[in-house]
Amino acid sequence: MSSMTVFEPTTPWKYEVIFGPSNDFLYKKNPSVKVKNPSPPNSSGKKTKKYWSFEQKMFAVEKVRLIGLTKAARFLQVTEPETYGDLSPSTLQYWIKQTKRSQ
Numbered sequence: 840m841s842s843m844t845v846f847e848p849t850t851p852w853k854y855e856v857i858f859g860p861s862n863d864f865l866y867k868k869n870p871s872v873k874v875k876n877p878s879p880p881n882s883s884g885k886k887t888k889k890y891w892s893f894e895q896k897m898f899a900v901e902k903v904r905l906i907g908l909t910k911a912a913r914f915l916q917v918t919e920p921e922t923y924g925d926l927s928p929s930t931l932q933y934w935i936k937q938t939k940r941s942q
Contacts, residue, residue, distance in 0.1 A: 889925055896934050899923065903931055 891899075902911040908928050915923035 891922075891926075895922060897938075899926070899931055900934050900938055903935060908932060908935075 899911065899915055902915060905911070906914065908931055912923075912926055912928045912931055915926055
């Protein structure tokens with residue numbers, strides 16, 4: 840029997856089940872953690888095409904598999920701006936499709 844859902848089953852170590860009557864954990868915020876937005880791309884001059892090495896692509900794809908597409912794009916832009924500063928989620932999606940085809 841086929842299913843029409845876009846969700847795929849995953850291994851238990853990738854999620855956590857929280858039991859309890861309230862959702863207090865949703866409202867607790869840690870003031871010491873600040874989300875840093877990536878800096879906007881530099882618009883001065885003509886933009887050249889960016890090339891990433893195979894190792895850089897594989898590192899990014901592994902991050903996507905761990906934390907998701909959008910979060911991985913933002914994480915890479917913030918933590919390694921010199922390498923992934925202008926990386927878009929659509930580029931990451933393309934790399935994922937390429938790795939699935941090569942397997």
